[in-house]
Amino acid sequence: MIDIIRQKAKELLESKKVDVVIGYGKGTLPNRTTPIFITDPKDVDKLEWNEYCLNDLAVYLRHPSLKKYAKKAIIMKPCDVKAVVDLLQENQIDRENVFIIGVACDGMKDFESGESLAKCLVCSGHNPSFCDEKIGESKVPDLPILAEFADIEKYEQMTPDERWDFWKKAFSHCIRCYGCRAVCPLCYCDRCIVEKTIPQWISSSAHEQGNLSWGIFRAMHMAGRCIGCGECERVCPAGIPLTLLYKKLKKEVLEQYCYEPGKDPDAEAPMCHFTKNDSEDFIR
Amino acid sequence: MSTQTEAKEAATNKGTFEPKIIAFVCNWCTYAGADLAGTSRMKYLPNVRIIKLPCTGRIDTHFIIKAFEEGADGVLVSGCHPGDCHYTSGNYHARRRFAMFRELMDFLGLEMDRLQFSWVSAAEGAKWTQVVDDVIKKVQKLGPNKKFAGLKHD
Numbered sequence: 001m002i003d004i005i006r007q008k009a010k011e012l013l014e015s016k017k018v019d020v021v022i023g024y025g026k027g028t029l030p031n032r033t034t035p036i037f038i039t040d041p042k043d044v045d046k047l048e049w050n051e052y053c054l055n056d057l058a059v060y061l062r063h064p065s066l067k068k069y070a071k072k073a074i075i076m077k078p079c080d081v082k083a084v085v086d087l088l089q090e091n092q093i094d095r096e097n098v099f100i101i102g103v104a105c106d107g108m109k110d111f112e113s114g115e116s117l118a119k120c121l122v123c124s125g126h127n128p129s130f131c132d133e134k135i136g137e138s139k140v141p142d143l144p145i146l147a148e149f150a151d152i153e154k155y156e157q158m159t160p161d162e163r164w165d166f167w168k169k170a171f172s173h174c175i176r177c178y179g180c181r182a183v184c185p186l187c188y189c190d191r192c193i194v195e196k197t198i199p200q201w202i203s204s205s206a207h208e209q210g211n212l213s214w215g216i217f218r219a220m221h222m223a224g225r226c227i228g229c230g231e232c233e234r235v236c237p238a239g240i241p242l243t244l245l246y247k248k249l250k251k252e253v254l255e256q257y258c259y260e261p262g263k264d265p266d267a268e269a270p271m272c273h274f275t276k277n278d279s280e281d282f283i284r
Numbered sequence: 285m286s287t288q289t290e291a292k293e294a295a296t297n298k299g300t301f302e303p304k305i306i307a308f309v310c311n312w313c314t315y316a317g318a319d320l321a322g323t324s325r326m327k328y329l330p331n332v333r334i335i336k337l338p339c340t341g342r343i344d345t346h347f348i349i350k351a352f353e354e355g356a357d358g359v360l361v362s363g364c365h366p367g368d369c370h371y372t373s374g375n376y377h378a379r380r381r382f383a384m385f386r387e388l389m390d391f392l393g394l395e396m397d398r399l400q401f402s403w404v405s406a407a408e409g410a411k412w413t414q415v416v417d418d419v420i421k422k423v424q425k426l427g428p429n430k431k432f433a434g435l436k437h438d
Contacts, residue, residue: 155391164393164431172436193346201346209437213349216388220345223384245391252387257380271384274376276366282386283379283401284415 001103001136005075006044008101008133012073013041018099019069022060024053031111035060039069047075051109054117056229058083058185061093073099077108078128079119082227082262083185085130089265092188102128104136119230119243122147130265145260148228149251152244167212173238174211176204180218180232180242186225193217219245224253224270227262303357303423305332307416308343310375313364313405320409328413329420332360339363341374345385348399352432358398358423362415365403375403394431397422 009021025036025046033053037060038044058080060066076084081102087093104127107120124145126138155163178194181187194202194214202217203210226246233243253259256279259270309315315336321328337343340363348359361382369375382401390396400422402415 152391158393160390160393160395162393163391167392168431168435201350203437205438207435207437209353209432209435212392212435213353216349216392217346219388220381220385223388245388248391249384249388252384256383271380272377274373274380276376278376278379279383280366280379282383283403 002047002049004135005049005101005103006047008135009038009044009047009073009075010041012099013038013044018071018073020066020071021047021073021075022057022066023047023075024049024055024057027052029111031109031114037066049075049103051107052111053077054108054111054231054234056080056083056183056185056231058087059183059231061087061098061185062188071097071099073101075101075103076128076131077105078102078125079105079123079227079229080185081128081130083229085262085265086186086225086227087188089267089269090186095265099133100128100131101133101135102131104128104134104138106138106140117230118151119148119228122150124148145254149247152248152251155244156248167215168208170240171211171215172208174206174214174240175238176206176211176214177237179235179237183231183235185229185231186222186227187218215240215242215245218242219249222246223249224257224259225261226250301424301427303331303420303428304355305358305360305416305419305423306351306356307332307334307360307362308340308347308351309334309336309361309404310340310342310363310370311336311338312370313368313403314362314412316406317404317408317412320406321412322409324409326409326413328416331420332416339369339371339374340378341369341371343378345381348385352394352398352429353435353437355429355433357426357429358400358419360400360402360415360419362402362404362412365405368405395426397426398429 012018021038023036024033026048027034031052033048035055035057036046057074084100088095107116109116122143124142126140126142128134202213230243253270257270343361351359363375389399400419404412
């Protein structure tokens with residue numbers, strides 16, 4: 001598969017169809033990969049593809065350091081393609097400036113434990129559907145989207161007090177590195193609310209109060225947008241189960257508004273849109 | 285725990301807990317409704333602090349979190365009935381946002397009686413007094429907001 005990827009990258013660069021190819025390169029250890037940016041067709045052999053291609057590369061499409069390259073090709077797993085769809089939907093990138101090389105994926109592995117990622121065990125799309133070039137084919141059966149929500153049930157059944165204690169403890173470890181924000185393909189604001197000081201909505205010190213409100217803010221901004229790549233949770237040095245929060249909102253958006261993020265770039269974003277008969281049983 | 289919270293707790297034990305409720309209301313319907321309640325000399329419990337905003341669509345969820353952080357025991361959000369929005373669709377957008385916010389806060393473990401929503405039109409002074417009394421009674425039952433007030437901060 002890697003040969004086809006390299007060949008395609010070479011072709012695109014040589015024909016000047018794209019200025020840069022964003023892909024995975026060799027990491028510092030055999031089972032690690034790191035994002036690389038290829039601009040010279042001679043360098044395409046540096047591209048790699050294996051079961052440790054964890055990063056969601058969509059974050060680089062809008063990255064300031066890559067602004068000088070107008071046309072970008074990007075090597076993506078099917079789940080990451082959803083992030084590009086979201087970015088297109090939100091008018092953050094131009095369709096003609098991005099060439100998506102979608103690579104079929106049998107599931108990725110955690111490089112520390114060598115086990116399959118939790119998100120891969122409940123994957124609902126092993127083959128890319130929205131791309132310019134499709135490479136490979138996965139024979140792993142797709143699960144229904146509802147399989148993703150199995151792990152939040154446990155928390156839904158807890159009492160409110162138990163849930164509060166759980167989240168309070170989880171967020172008390174936060175060191176406010178904002179790694180979750182940096183790695184998120186959809187956290188693209190040039191100026192984040194957390195850095196605004198007049199007025200300061202979120203306390204910037206790493207205390208429980210500010211940590212929790214940062215968590216709430218980010219979750220609200222992810223409502224109906226988060227595609228579930230799980231990068232935020234993977235990079236979190238404090239081990240906060242952030243994806244649980246986003247998954248809960250994803251589930252609610254799906255149930256209440258029949259919307260699934262990352263499917264259709266022309267769809268109306270659920271939080272910027274309404275219907276007159278939206279449920280309002282919580283309002284008296 | 286702050287002295288304020290301790291005082292509140294002592295008051296609860298004595299059965300005299302007076303909750304602090306922040307009401308975020310829209311300028312065109314609920315604020316006018318509350319005004320009508322006032323000019324009509326209707327009586328309602330005095331524990332509510334009203335904050336007027338142009339529209340429920342302007343009520344960001346930040347406001348609600350901030351209110352809780354600063355010691356509110358309950359928050360009431362109120363605006364025009366669907367279809368009556370002065371800006372045509374502000375309350376429709378707000379309705380979706382609050383539906384999601386409510387699910388999120390529930391998932392985090394906040395008691396849902398502390399966060400309430402209502403539609404009160406400019407003609408519904410009586411409904412406003414009922415809504416406020418009801419919210420206050422429910423929050424009184426729950427006692428002081430220890431969850432947010434108990435968070436460590438700088």
